[in-house]
Amino acid sequence: MTDCTAPLIDRCLERYIQGTLPESDARKFEEHYFDCPACLAQVEALQAVAQQMGSKPLQPRRAPIPWPVRVAVPAAIAAGLVLAFIGFHPWRQPEQQISRADLRDGNLNLSLDKTGQLHGADGLPKKDRDALQAALATGRLEASFPSDLAASQAETMLGNTAAASPFQVISPVDRVVSDDRPAFAWQSMPGATGYRVRVYAGGYRKVAESPTLHGLNWPCPVALARGQNYTWTVTATSSTGEVRTPAPPQPEAVFQVMGSAPAAGIESALRGPANGHLLLAVLYAKAGAVDDAGEQLDLLAKENPNSPIVARLKSSLNQATPSPIKTKAAQ
Amino acid sequence: MNVDRSDMDSSWSPEAAMDNDRLVRAIQDGDREAERAFAARYLRPVKAMLLARSRNPDLAADLLQDVMIDAICALRRGQLREPQKLSSFVIGIARNRLNNHYRSTVRQPESLEFPDLLPDSSSHAQKLEEQERENLAMNAISSLDPLDKKILQMTLIDGLKPGIIAQRLSLNPDVVRQRKLRATRRVIDFVRRQSQTESSNHIVVGKVT
Numbered sequence: 001m002t003d004c005t006a007p008l009i010d011r012c013l014e015r016y017i018q019g020t021l022p023e024s025d026a027r028k029f030e031e032h033y034f035d036c037p038a039c040l041a042q043v044e045a046l047q048a049v050a051q052q053m054g055s056k057p058l059q060p061r062r063a064p065i066p067w068p069v070r071v072a073v074p075a076a077i078a079a080g081l082v083l084a085f086i087g088f089h090p091w092r093q094p095e096q097q098i099s100r101a102d103l104r105d106g107n108l109n110l111s112l113d114k115t116g117q118l119h120g121a122d123g124l125p126k127k128d129r130d131a132l133q134a135a136l137a138t139g140r141l142e143a144s145f146p147s148d149l150a151a152s153q154a155e156t157m158l159g160n161t162a163a164a165s166p167f168q169v170i171s172p173v174d175r176v177v178s179d180d181r182p183a184f185a186w187q188s189m190p191g192a193t194g195y196r197v198r199v200y201a202g203g204y205r206k207v208a209e210s211p212t213l214h215g216l217n218w219p220c221p222v223a224l225a226r227g228q229n230y231t232w233t234v235t236a237t238s239s240t241g242e243v244r245t246p247a248p249p250q251p252e253a254v255f256q257v258m259g260s261a262p263a264a265g266i267e268s269a270l271r272g273p274a275n276g277h278l279l280l281a282v283l284y285a286k287a288g289a290v291d292d293a294g295e296q297l298d299l300l301a302k303e304n305p306n307s308p309i310v311a312r313l314k315s316s317l318n319q320a321t322p323s324p325i326k327t328k329a330a331q
Numbered sequence: 332m333n334v335d336r337s338d339m340d341s342s343w344s345p346e347a348a349m350d351n352d353r354l355v356r357a358i359q360d361g362d363r364e365a366e367r368a369f370a371a372r373y374l375r376p377v378k379a380m381l382l383a384r385s386r387n388p389d390l391a392a393d394l395l396q397d398v399m400i401d402a403i404c405a406l407r408r409g410q411l412r413e414p415q416k417l418s419s420f421v422i423g424i425a426r427n428r429l430n431n432h433y434r435s436t437v438r439q440p441e442s443l444e445f446p447d448l449l450p451d452s453s454s455h456a457q458k459l460e461e462q463e464r465e466n467l468a469m470n471a472i473s474s475l476d477p478l479d480k481k482i483l484q485m486t487l488i489d490g491l492k493p494g495i496i497a498q499r500l501s502l503n504p505d506v507v508r509q510r511k512l513r514a515t516r517r518v519i520d521f522v523r524r525q526s527q528t529e530s531s532n533h534i535v536v537g538k539v540t
Contacts, residue, residue: 014515016383018490026383027422034376034418043379045522046515048468050487051388183505185512216516217509270498277495292504295494 139312262287
């Protein structure tokens with residue numbers, strides 16, 4: 001797709017067009033494509049496609065708030081607080097409770113009252129209700145990222161550094177995946193005529209191998225055993241020979257297939273009546289699938305724009321998420 | 332996702348830095364051709380940036396000329412101390428213009444004489460090019476499998492992530508990721524390939540044989 005060999009362009013491009021790329025990354029991406037005709041052409045092409053597809057304009061990426069609004073909103077909040085102070089008499093309406101958190105979540109209307117009790121999730125199993133209550137009460141998602149995956153980020157392969165590859169793997173890298181047949185994606189290598197993916201279990205036992213591929217992704221056709229770590233490599237063939245990535249001194253591309261128990265719990269939640277994103281986020285995070293948890297929180301945020309509790313949950317997840325592995329080619 | 336600046340540095344080169352240096356000095360010295368070269372180089376990326384950030388093609392077109400004028404006036408004044416940061420300089424001006432637009436619709440009068448030889452972004456040729464890109468984009472979209480089209484629409488227009496799309500379409504998230512990746516590549520390749528074909532055709536037609 002691209003003539004540009006800079007890493008992460010594919011990911012940046014799509015999210016940039018969506019307007020979901022973080023501001024700091026958007027700035028870096030802009031600085032890049034301003035001087036990279038290949039990436040600029042891709043931005044323009046995808047913008048044209050998005051414009052043709054979109055019947056309605058999207059919201060601006062980050063519209064600064066006009067000053068009248070900046071003044072009016074705090075004033076309105078202050079006025080509201082004064083009115084609430086003057087008008088609030090708990091002895092008049094003892095049946096009403098002030099909610100600490102209100103969320104619309106799929107088929108549920110969740111709320112946490114001032115005593116910390118969860119309402120609106122009566123049909124769920126107790127363990128799920130407890131998990132939701134804990135998340136709403138603390139504003140945190142309990143993310144249990146596997147320690148062996150986190151440790152792998154610091155490791156580098158031994159070997160001849162001159163053999164480092166000019167292209168990189170994209171995903172899955174340093175992540176827990178929920179699907180036991182994950183899809184592998186990698187960057188293109190200039191001049192490559194084909195690629196071959198190899199997946200290894202512990203002890204470098206090969207468990208899957210692709211035929212020669214001409215695209216840049218491959219859905220694994222065999223189910224990988226759950227709860228295990230795997231490493232994978234891509235070997236590109238060109239007229240000058242074969243090049244493998246990752247190669248020393250890059251770290252190995254490691255991922256873990258989610259264990260059977262958490263996967264079953266998530267499957268059950270997906271089929272359950274709640275269809276709630278917060279519960280899925282909690283379960284994904286607990287299983288270490290932080291990317292999937294983030295996606296669920298994004299959906300929750302769409303249902304609850306400007307919700308402070310969702311923002312706090314996202315923040316806690318981001319803090320618990322290790323940065324993606326840097327698979328730059330060795331210099 | 333965190334992106335290191337070094338991840339994006341593949342286009343930087345000492346030669347490009349020298350070009351920037353010459354261009355900036357020439358504009359500071361009043362060279363109008365250099366101004367035209369500057370505008371020709373930055374019109375497209377600035378427009379793409381304004382469109383990406385405003386999501387409003389009309390606003391992006393309106394602000395484009397303002398950004399170019401601001402940038403050239405600032406370069407004439409010698410406000411860029413480090414020519415190797417020319418692109419960052421232009422990006423900053425574009426961002427400020429956009430922010431100012433949102434803050435107020437009142438435009439400030441410009442004290443300097445405006446550059447008068449800039450390429451006109453609303454020229455007939457430019458409009459034709461945009462129309463051609465729109466047609467290509469429509470063709471690219473219609474060439475997609477209906478499910479791929481749906482996934483791409485949910486991604487680009489609704490801003491949904493694969494896990495959410497998978498839930499709504501009752502698909503495996505990785506299947507969605509793969510189909511989205513494939514659809515994105517296909518439409519970009521289609522638009523780019525056809526654009527290049529059209530461009531090369533134009534060159535051939537224009538030549539006297």
